[in-house]
Amino acid sequence: MDEKILVQARNFRLHLGEKGFFLESGRILPEVSIAYETYGTLNADKSNAILVCHALTGSAHAAHYHSPDDQKPGWWDDVIGPGKTLDTNTYFIICSNILGGCNGTTGPRSINPLTGRRYDIQFPVVTIKDMVHAQWLFLKQCFQIERLHSVIGGSLGGMQVLEWAISYPEKLERAIVIAATGRISAQALAMNKVGRQAIMRDPNWKNGNYPDGAGPVDGLSIARMMGHISYLSYDSMQRKFGRDFKKNDGLYDFFGEFQVESYLNYNGYNFAKRFDANSYLYITKAMDLFDVGMGNGYREILSRIRARTLVVSIASDMLFPPWESEELFRVMHEEGVSVSYYEMESDVGHDGFLVDYHVLNPVLESFIGS
Amino acid sequence: MDEKILVQARNFRLHLGEKGFFLESGRILPEVSIAYETYGTLNADKSNAILVCHALTGSAHAAHYHSPDDQKPGWWDDVIGPGKTLDTNTYFIICSNILGGCNGTTGPRSINPLTGRRYDIQFPVVTIKDMVHAQWLFLKQCFQIERLHSVIGGSLGGMQVLEWAISYPEKLERAIVIAATGRISAQALAMNKVGRQAIMRDPNWKNGNYPDGAGPVDGLSIARMMGHISYLSYDSMQRKFGRDFKKNDGLYDFFGEFQVESYLNYNGYNFAKRFDANSYLYITKAMDLFDVGMGNGYREILSRIRARTLVVSIASDMLFPPWESEELFRVMHEEGVSVSYYEMESDVGHDGFLVDYHVLNPVLESFIGS
Known part of the structure; x- marks a missing residue:
């Protein structure tokens, strides 16, 4: 263009x-x-x-x-x-x-x-x-x-x-x-449930009454990570990430990550910055129904x-x-x-x-x- | 017997x-x-x-x-x-x-x-x-x-x-x-990641240093829910739960649940009562490696x-x-x-x-x- x-x-x-x-x-x-x-x-x-x-x-x-x-x-x-x-x-x-x-x-x-x-x-x-x-x-x-x-x-x-x-x-x-x-399907309902549960169990959700800019970022990012898995496929994840490990992490570090973990984490938090947690709850609910x-x-x-x-x-x-x-x-x-x-x-x-x-x-x- | x-x-x-x-x-x-x-x-x-x-x-x-x-x-x-x-x-x-x-x-x-x-x-x-x-x-x-x-x-x-x-x-x-x-596979690594993330982002995890009996129950139950999805199959979930809704919940209740949600929730918390969150982290890590x-x-x-x-x-x-x-x-x-x-x-x-x-x-x- x-x-x-x-x-x-x-x-x-x-x-x-x-x-x-x-x-x-x-x-x-x-x-x-x-x-x-x-x-x-x-x-x-x-x-x-x-x-x-x-x-x-x-x-x-x-x-x-x-x-x-x-x-x-x-x-x-x-x-x-x-x-x-x-x-x-x-x-x-x-x-x-x-x-x-x-x-x-x-x-x-x-x-x-x-x-x-x-x-x-x-x-x-x-x-x-x-x-x-x-x-x-x-x-x-x-x-x-x-x-x-x-x-x-x-x-x-x-x-x-x-x-x-x-x-x-x-x-x-x-x-x-x-x-x-x-x-x-029941499987897709289940995947939405995991996401909603992660949001609603995040103490920063505060029963949906969180202040702007301080919502359930952790929960929403977990929901997004779960979502990502369902949006991709076995083959595409295999091709994109395989079993590559982050170069600066050690395999035996407790907090060491595979590339796919790092990707999900990054995208999860990025998403949580731009999307509202309550909307995520309501829209997935609409999808379920x-x-x-x-x-x-x-x-x-x-x-x-x-x-x-x-x-x-x-x-x-x-x-x-x-x-x-x-x-x-x-x-x-x-x-x-x-x-x-x-x-x-x-x-x-x-x-x-x-x-x-x-x-x-x-x-x-x-x-x-x- | x-x-x-x-x-x-x-x-x-x-x-x-x-x-x-x-x-x-x-x-x-x-x-x-x-x-x-x-x-x-x-x-x-x-x-x-x-x-x-x-x-x-x-x-x-x-x-x-x-x-x-x-x-x-x-x-x-x-x-x-x-x-x-x-x-x-x-x-x-x-x-x-x-x-x-x-x-x-x-x-x-x-x-x-x-x-x-x-x-x-x-x-x-x-x-x-x-x-x-x-x-x-x-x-x-x-x-x-x-x-x-x-x-x-x-x-x-x-x-x-x-x-x-x-x-x-x-x-x-x-x-x-x-x-x-x-x-x-990368997909299985990703599913383990969601579970671990849910545990480690639960404030009750306390960097792994939670008192006995007061661990990251929410996080561990979410990890288990995620696990359950991967242990079952599209067909088995469809047959077992389909789109059945809990009889005492209303479709339009914000907290209303499909049967599959209720099942996951129940099993998630049941599991969290009997299993240790840190062990879950270490064992999934061993599986990943x-x-x-x-x-x-x-x-x-x-x-x-x-x-x-x-x-x-x-x-x-x-x-x-x-x-x-x-x-x-x-x-x-x-x-x-x-x-x-x-x-x-x-x-x-x-x-x-x-x-x-x-x-x-x-x-x-x-x-x-x-």
Whole structure:
């Protein structure tokens, strides 16, 4: 890239009237603000809008740079931009921070207007359906968009796409569900539990009521380390770290580390600096609760989908293994949904949709352009 | 079983003279005591002794009951006993607690005779070679055994068996290595790291210097939860827990739990009551450092084995996947070692050697009797 394209982070407060924002749980949020970014230009008939849904620890900053000094662009800059797969010369790309997040959208660290204090764990449990509901109101109210060209996302983002296709079947033409699942497994629930337990057992969590800048850094970093293992794969970790030992440590030093330990530690603490622990609790909870079939049956719910759907899995994904995506595809297909399936031949694990662009981009291009 | 067979836990102090016990690290332990149990009777020519090596959190209590009131027998009671696979009518079975452990053998919570205080993290890093060395001295000094009929163990126990076959090639006739590996993967290193980090970041760890009964219970229970995930499998967790939610919890309660969360939590804390956190740190460290090829090369080291060897893997093992055992087998076989390989068709994961006895026992019987 020759030149850094700049983008500005924005914020939109939903018009909710006096009733507030009704959640699936029956609880009500009096106020919801949405942090978002856009790339490209909305056309006159508003038919070129693509919504990008971010993953657990992502944000609305999906592409471009906030300032010329930024070292790194947004998290999907390899996919979004002029001439890229999500071509900003053609499409109007929108990415918004999810409800419950910590990057500008209303979440547990926001001020409750009814009390003047942070919600913290008084924040209601939110679901992926709630996140998508907020996105829909935002798109309607902020841009008067009535129908999306595509909704696309990976991991928790892919779950949002699926929920979009189920909850608003007429509001999107294409749904692209990457490295996701219709309901997470007991093993994935267990991995989220370890992370949450580490946060909630950190004395600095203080029942969620920690001061800014002094949260449960240790617990959150352990949660992130646990997460990393599930985002990578046996092979990718083997290739990247093997059994290399830190050169300045002795094998028999009690505190000596293998390279993989050092990597996890570094990334864990780095993450804890930029992410809020309560948001991590709420968002993993939303992921756990996601179950397209809950109450109504998996098959019946999936049969409601009208969008042309592409399901992409990653061969080496240990968090949401390919057979979960295959099942999604198979049931949709049997129910007459227009659905295609593609398994990415990638051995880097769940994170493949953020790494193996040479495999992902051509698949996305051919589907979006169709 | 009609009647509970009782066994007594015993202890043997190694005769080390003034020099002490030399460790691989170059450090020296002035005193080593070994906790052990035996089942059956040593024959006159001492040719019927089988050493059973326990796993990470096991103990010398491998079979029978300590008292008629005990609810549960030793950890491998389905394998060891009269008429069982390791038949106590025929064999003399010995199991000893590993060096670094917390069940009677010298470990980090033992008193350092030189200072009169607990070692805690002044305890030297011990390796699996050190554990095996201590076992060898113990067998020679306590029973005057010069050669073992078999050495057998699963997981960390299997690594000890492998080390036995490498370090004392003439001292055992048969080596049975179950659900183990010649060197643990980066992914397994990473999982151990998460556990250790949880312990060491628990403020009650106090740099290893916690009072008895007030250790890092939260950290140790998180380590155990992490461990449990790696001991089970996707399928076994799915079958056992699926997405069942605790009946008295609400889906939208912040503290509401899925059954799998509740199970992990319960088992985590139960474990923390019975196991010492510092031992957990030292033993996982020993597991991490285990690498049969370190320094000398994997192939060359394995070629030294003289015991008839059986390598057993478990198809669904995510901690030490079957391909690691296959590699062990293949290299030994190429080097002319008398080795057989058997992959257990079990979907319960790493713990299969403690669960699927109907598969394991016949395989062991035919090898041990041969």
